[in-house]
Amino acid sequence: MNRQMKINIITALLTVVVGLVVGMIIIAIIGSNPWSLLNAIYEGTFGSVVNFGNWISISVPLALTGLAVAIGYRAGLFNIGAEGQFQMATIASILVAVTSPFNGLITILLVIIVGIIVGALWALIPGILKAYYKINEVVVTIMMNWIALYLTNYFIVVHFHTSTNLTQTPIIPSTVSLNLKWLTNLTNGSNINAGIFILMLAAIFYWYSVEKTTFGYEIKAVGNSSEAAIYAGIDSKKRIIQTMCLSGAFAGLAGVVYALSAPGYQTTLSVFRGFGFDGITVALLGQLSAIGVILSGLLLGGLRQAGIFMQIQQIPKEISDIIIGVILIFSALSPIIIKKIMKKKGDANE
Amino acid sequence: MNSDILLLILFGSFSMAAPLIAAAYGGLFSERSGVVNIGIEGMMTAGAFSGATVAYFIGNAGINGSITIGFIVAILIGGLTGLLHAYLCISLKVDQIISGVAINTITLALSLFLTAIYFDGAQETHTLLIRPIAYFSNRLTLVTIIRFLLVFAVNYLLNKTKWGLHVLAVGENPQAADAMGINVIKTRYQAVILSGAFSGLAGMVAVVNVTQRFTATTVGGLGFIALAVLIFGRHRPFGIIMAGLVFGFSKNLGAVISTIAPKLPAIYFDILPYVATIVVLLIFSRNKKVEMESLGIAYDKELR
Numbered sequence: 001m002n003r004q005m006k007i008n009i010i011t012a013l014l015t016v017v018v019g020l021v022v023g024m025i026i027i028a029i030i031g032s033n034p035w036s037l038l039n040a041i042y043e044g045t046f047g048s049v050v051n052f053g054n055w056i057s058i059s060v061p062l063a064l065t066g067l068a069v070a071i072g073y074r075a076g077l078f079n080i081g082a083e084g085q086f087q088m089a090t091i092a093s094i095l096v097a098v099t100s101p102f103n104g105l106i107t108i109l110l111v112i113i114v115g116i117i118v119g120a121l122w123a124l125i126p127g128i129l130k131a132y133y134k135i136n137e138v139v140v141t142i143m144m145n146w147i148a149l150y151l152t153n154y155f156i157v158v159h160f161h162t163s164t165n166l167t168q169t170p171i172i173p174s175t176v177s178l179n180l181k182w183l184t185n186l187t188n189g190s191n192i193n194a195g196i197f198i199l200m201l202a203a204i205f206y207w208y209s210v211e212k213t214t215f216g217y218e219i220k221a222v223g224n225s226s227e228a229a230i231y232a233g234i235d236s237k238k239r240i241i242q243t244m245c246l247s248g249a250f251a252g253l254a255g256v257v258y259a260l261s262a263p264g265y266q267t268t269l270s271v272f273r274g275f276g277f278d279g280i281t282v283a284l285l286g287q288l289s290a291i292g293v294i295l296s297g298l299l300l301g302g303l304r305q306a307g308i309f310m311q312i313q314q315i316p317k318e319i320s321d322i323i324i325g326v327i328l329i330f331s332a333l334s335p336i337i338i339k340k341i342m343k344k345k346g347d348a349n350e
Numbered sequence: 351m352n353s354d355i356l357l358l359i360l361f362g363s364f365s366m367a368a369p370l371i372a373a374a375y376g377g378l379f380s381e382r383s384g385v386v387n388i389g390i391e392g393m394m395t396a397g398a399f400s401g402a403t404v405a406y407f408i409g410n411a412g413i414n415g416s417i418t419i420g421f422i423v424a425i426l427i428g429g430l431t432g433l434l435h436a437y438l439c440i441s442l443k444v445d446q447i448i449s450g451v452a453i454n455t456i457t458l459a460l461s462l463f464l465t466a467i468y469f470d471g472a473q474e475t476h477t478l479l480i481r482p483i484a485y486f487s488n489r490l491t492l493v494t495i496i497r498f499l500l501v502f503a504v505n506y507l508l509n510k511t512k513w514g515l516h517v518l519a520v521g522e523n524p525q526a527a528d529a530m531g532i533n534v535i536k537t538r539y540q541a542v543i544l545s546g547a548f549s550g551l552a553g554m555v556a557v558v559n560v561t562q563r564f565t566a567t568t569v570g571g572l573g574f575i576a577l578a579v580l581i582f583g584r585h586r587p588f589g590i591i592m593a594g595l596v597f598g599f600s601k602n603l604g605a606v607i608s609t610i611a612p613k614l615p616a617i618y619f620d621i622l623p624y625v626a627t628i629v630v631l632l633i634f635s636r637n638k639k640v641e642m643e644s645l646g647i648a649y650d651k652e653l654r
């Protein structure tokens with residue numbers, strides 16, 4: 001392990017500690033026992049096999065939308081639209097799962113393909129507008145999120161609901177669920193499922209395509225400076241569209257995993273579910289690396305799990321997100337602090 | 351279509367566009383000074399929560415003018431979140447996108463957290479006592495006049511006053527501005543705090559106009575639409591008005607047409623403002639954009 005890596009790990013841990021301390025101070029201010037935070041985090045993650053399984057299962061879609069935002073960021077694209085891509089893919093997944101004439105495994109594969117394509121297509125529009133018309137992808141993806149929300153709501157209410165409830169989709173057949181019997185049994189019936197393997201494959205794909213291929217090299221060049229990329233002979237238009245589609249595909253995959261997990265149906269929404277926005281946090285916290293994104297997905301998931309246990313002790317569950325925000329700030333701050341310390345040391349040595 | 355309906359649409363467009371335009375102004379000052387503000391949503395949330403809560407408790411205590419005080423509190427708290435963003439981005443030189451995203455996360459979580467603390471574990475604050483609709487209808491003409499004046503005031507402030515020109519200068523070329531004796535750090539601080547104040551105001555407008563209390567859905571993405579309006583309006587005061595009105599008009603057009611022609615599927619009207627925004631952007635995509643070379647980069651005197 002080299003020195004830089006050691007520094008990274010230590011600062012990451014310190015950052016989390018700072019976030020937790022701030023959380024504990026807030027809990028103490030409202031007159032509750034600050035140590036209950038640590039207890040809730042332990043309970044929610046390693047407290048029991050069921051909680052462990054649930055922790056993993058809520059973290060998987062967070063890490064996947066994190067990858068979606070991260071790959072866009074590499075190319076200098078800010079995909080705020082992971083939310084909409086996720087939403088479109090979720091409903092498409094359930095639709096395919098419910099109507100497919102094929103058996104379980106083939107249907108699952110079909111759902112995965114459809115989800116990826118739908119997510120990618122939803123990101124294709126802002127990609128084309130950005131590449132060919134230089135229209136800011138932030139604006140277009142924000143608009144596309146709302147269009148996705150209204151479209152899916154409308155589709156559920158008008159075409160795709162249960163006989164008793166207009167605002168709920170039919171439930172997917174149990175054969176199409178991503179649940180694996182051995183995993184479920186191993187974790188005493190938790191929600192953990194094959195999504196974890198999908199995430200691993202996606203993360204490997206992300207790492208490989210960003211770090212090991214010409215594509216990865218070129219999108220980073222486009223992200224750093226599209227003018228320099230043009231001089232280097234990179235077709236930045238093509239790369240922007242490809243990256244947006246890939247980003248949408250990751251978000252779509254998150255939608256697939258979410259759709260094929262418990263409870264296996266969707267309802268109409270008045271506000272966004274937040275997976276896409278959480279993906280922004282996860283990507284930034286994970287500093288755009290595959291392993292970082294997975295770890296920060298687990299961190300977010302773990303704190304959300306802790307929120308459930310905090311709520312039981314009359315401490316509002318939003319404490320989790322306050323801590324996440326604080327961690328995010330300090331994670332951005334730590335390299336600046338380290339640089340200052342290094343500089344001081346350097347000055348002292350001179 | 352008779353003139354009443356046209357009037358209704360036009361008027362509705364203004365009221366729909368009002369919080370958007372106010373919030374987009376928030377983003378305007380910050381971004382023209384060179385500081386990216388993705389945290390408009392969070393600054394609005396902070397304003398909405400604090401304004402709604404203070405207005406409720408003051409109104410409950412039987413004191414007059416509770417909503418006006420709520421507005422003042424919302425502006426102050428919004429300004430305070432602006433100060434936080436300024437401190438993180440300008441003094442500590444934190445990545446500006448990260449700072450904005452963190453502000454969005456923390457303000458929403460903290461607002462809901464405090465709501466649960468102050469209102470016995472509830473997910474929303476209690477409804478304001480004085481009917482806010484009455485608040486606006488009594489002062490409707492006044493509010494409309496203020497709103498129009500605000501448009502000109504912002505344009506004047508940014509393009510005609512010395513301070514506004516300083517903001518534009520530090521946004522375009524901070525090194526040159528510094529060399530001319532403009533205090534880059536101070537100007538950026540002022541612009542970002544003003545940005546927060548505008549956003550806080552917009553948050554309270556959303557409380558009064560829409561939910562009459564603070565809930566997770568009061569702001570619910572309005573800040574992001576405001577960000578879109580800001581970019582759509584090309585970071586110019588009048589551009590923002592036009593962008594806000596395109597959005598507000600198409601949103602309201604949908605609402606009005608759906609009452610005239612109830613048989614048409616509502617989905618067309620629901621998505622109309624969002625599709626219209628994209629289409630208008632496409633039509634005007636060849637127009638010149640504002641140059642903001644230093645946007646997103648913290649000012650470092652040593653690099654001068």
